[in-house]
Amino acid sequence: QMQLQESGPGLVKPSETLSLTCTVSGASITTNSYNWGWIRQPPGKGLEWIGNIYYSGKTYYNPSLKSRVTISVDTANNQFSLKLRSVSAADTAVYFCAPNPPGYCTGGTCYSGGWLDPWGQGILVTVSS
Amino acid sequence: AIQLTQSPSSLSGSVGDRVTITCRASQDISSALAWYQQKPGKAPKFLIYDASSLESGVPSRFSGSGSGTDFTLTISSLQPEDFATYYCQQFNDYPLTFGGGTRVEIK
Numbered sequence: 001q002m003q004l005q006e007s008g009p010g011l012v013k014p015s016e017t018l019s020l021t022c023t024v025s026g027a028s029i030t031t032n033s034y035n036w037g038w039i040r041q042p043p044g045k046g047l048e049w050i051g052n053i054y055y056s057g058k059t060y061y062n063p064s065l066k067s068r069v070t071i072s073v074d075t076a077n078n079q080f081s082l083k084l085r086s087v088s089a090a091d092t093a094v095y096f097c098a099p100n101p102p103g104y105c106t107g108g109t110c111y112s113g114g115w116l117d118p119w120g121q122g123i124l125v126t127v128s129s
Numbered sequence: 130a131i132q133l134t135q136s137p138s139s140l141s142g143s144v145g146d147r148v149t150i151t152c153r154a155s156q157d158i159s160s161a162l163a164w165y166q167q168k169p170g171k172a173p174k175f176l177i178y179d180a181s182s183l184e185s186g187v188p189s190r191f192s193g194s195g196s197g198t199d200f201t202l203t204i205s206s207l208q209p210e211d212f213a214t215y216y217c218q219q220f221n222d223y224p225l226t227f228g229g230g231t232r233v234e235i236k
Contacts, residue, residue, distance in 0.1 A: 047173065047216055049225040062224045063130070096172055113220035115163035117175035
């Protein structure tokens, strides 16, 4: 059974870089069955998808964050990572990682992405001096 | 980006009630929609994919329907453990986007 676990600092200073790691167990991160994704949720607010990485290294980023985000894969440790640069208080959120199927076609219709499952438990990152 | 609008933003219900949540997409997404349940302090739990397919292990009182731009999540008989916030998510195209959420509260 696949499980994911986020890790990293819970406090980051404004203008610095937020760095998080997601450790995958129960599946190989080099599988072609999943993209590996990051999602965040500011306190009391809704969910925002940050980006995906495929085992090949192909990435997809939310345009709203693209200029500040890098997602990478560490195959040796079965992990993938998130770096978000130049953070501000608006980046304070619970950060989740989750796999999602790559795009597929069914009944003549093709989808670019997929649903997110299972989710890690999440890690609260606060941006404050 | 494809916008998803959920309604209502919150609702109150009693155990045993039938509850319906709607999710409207800003453009045709075919059946590329998923639903999640989230309880306070927890990660979202995946419920439904392809608009109407129930994930394994999810109680049959949950059902999804719709295609194109209009979708619904129905709970046929609300149970105490169903009080939570529900989100829709489209995967027709990048960026993946979520609805704003619907909080289901106890009346």
